[in-house]
Amino acid sequence: MANRAEELDPDVCCIDDLKSRASVQLPQMYRDYYNEGPMDLLTLRDNEAAFDRYKIRPKILVDVNYIDTSSELFGTKVSFPLGLSPTAMHKLAHPDGEVATSRAAAATGISMVLSSYSTCSIEDATAQGLEIPYAMQMCVLKDRKITLHLEARRGGCKALFLSVDNAVLGKRLNEFRNKFELPVDMTWPNILSHSSVHSDGVYYDAGMNLEETIPWLRDNSNLQIWLKGVNRADDVQLAIKLGLDGIVISNHGGRQLDGVPATLDVLRECAPIATGKVHLAIDSGIRRGSDISKALALDASHCFIGRAAVWGLAKGVELGIKILLQELRITMALAGCRSIKDIDSSFLSVLQPNGILAKL
Ligand SMILES: Cc1cc2nc3c(=O)[nH]c(=O)nc-3n(C[C@H](O)[C@H](O)[C@H](O)COP(=O)(O)O)c2cc1C
Numbered sequence: 001m002a003n004r005a006e007e008l009d010p011d012v013c014c015i016d017d018l019k020s021r022a023s024v025q026l027p028q029m030y031r032d033y034y035n036e037g038p039m040d041l042l043t044l045r046d047n048e049a050a051f052d053r054y055k056i057r058p059k060i061l062v063d064v065n066y067i068d069t070s071s072e073l074f075g076t077k078v079s080f081p082l083g084l085s086p087t088a089m090h091k092l093a094h095p096d097g098e099v100a101t102s103r104a105a106a107a108t109g110i111s112m113v114l115s116s117y118s119t120c121s122i123e124d125a126t127a128q129g130l131e132i133p134y135a136m137q138m139c140v141l142k143d144r145k146i147t148l149h150l151e152a153r154r155g156g157c158k159a160l161f162l163s164v165d166n167a168v169l170g171k172r173l174n175e176f177r178n179k180f181e182l183p184v185d186m187t188w189p190n191i192l193s194h195s196s197v198h199s200d201g202v203y204y205d206a207g208m209n210l211e212e213t214i215p216w217l218r219d220n221s222n223l224q225i226w227l228k229g230v231n232r233a234d235d236v237q238l239a240i241k242l243g244l245d246g247i248v249i250s251n252h253g254g255r256q257l258d259g260v261p262a263t264l265d266v267l268r269e270c271a272p273i274a275t276g277k278v279h280l281a282i283d284s285g286i287r288r289g290s291d292i293s294k295a296l297a298l299d300a301s302h303c304f305i306g307r308a309a310v311w312g313l314a315k316g317v318e319l320g321i322k323i324l325l326q327e328l329r330i331t332m333a334l335a336g337c338r339s340i341k342d343i344d345s346s347f348l349s350v351l352q353p354n355g356i357l358a359k360l
């Protein structure tokens with residue numbers, strides 16, 4: 001049968017399998033750091049549950065012999081509208097770290113955003129994929145001499161993703177209980193070529209404000225600037241006013257402020273403001289190809305995954321990406337969508353508490 005998992009691994013058929021595999025392989029301290037979040041994990045759970053509240057409405061009798069999943073990010077073609085969110089310290093899960101993750105992104109033709117706290121250099125990571133779009137995540141650090149935006153350009157990145165949801169770290173109980181710490185031989189080369197791990201300057205500047213930071217970045221970089229971690233309609237309006245290139249609706253995968261709404265619900269609220277004015281992407285909670293189709297139907301132009309990629313480091317990041325692509329293709333075929341632009345709000349309904357399906 002045409003759709004049967006082709007070359008996929010029978011032991012790992014879905015992202016949940018990948019999570020189980022990674023969870024038994026990783027030491028508890030790192031497994032909990034990856035899998036969990038702050039306090040009661042309310043947002044972490046709701047990010048995933050939100051995708052189940054939206055129901056797909058398939059259109060019948062569409063010729064789906066040929067499905068085109070291709071899309072575009074930062075003006076570069078990608079095989080489907082999925083990218084890797086910035087996640088710190090890949091060497092905790094695999095000795096090749098971000099180089100391995102980047103290799104998988106390149107092999108599958110998708111985008112990758114590198115974390116400021118990557119354990120490989122930007123140059124080593126981006127050398128893996130000459131055809132795919134890379135971006136660099138940055139926070140404004142206390143030490144302004146740590147110029148990640150300049151490193152990003154040297155490394156061939158097309159965009160900067162400014163994280164705006166981490167003025168301080170969320171209260172992650174697992175990190176307290178497990179006394180989380182980095183192995184002594186692990187460093188953050190993109191930050192530490194300029195500073196020492198013991199310097200306070202390598203941490204976030206909690207006083208950062210956009211009115212000052214965006215012009216500073218524009219003066220010092222010609223890369224696209226995206227905001228990552230937007231959760232309110234008025235902040236979408238601010239991003240448009242400041243002329244930003246893109247926004248990622250994100251709650252850091254439910255790792256920062258527990259109790260904020262699921263990103264899919266925030267996307268639904270913010271998309272009408274952003275459409276046609278600024279690129280809009282989403283992350284947090286994406287575990288299935290059908291989740292990607294739901295976000296696209298709610299007007300996201302791109303989706304990103306965090307944990308699904310780090311779980312992949314235990315068994316194959318490429319395998320995880322291929323699983324999501326296969327599931328997206330099957331969803332599109334069964335829903336009657338031949339291309340990404342066919343996926344619109346007519347393909348979704350919401351199940352209301354009274355049990356009645358409502359159109360968007
Ligand atoms: C282990 C881990 C490390 C992360 N490190 C960063 C980081 O360095 N910078 C950042 O902006 N976001 C970071 N994030 C958040 C991700 O970019 C992303 O928003 C989140 O993982 C998406 O949710 P998901 O894991 O449910 O896909 C991290 C997430 C995880 C799981």
Ligand SMILES: CC(C)CC(=O)C(=O)O
Binds near residue numbers: 117166169252255
């Ligand atoms: C080094 C970090 C603080 C990375 C991060 O953003 C996270 O763990 O969610």
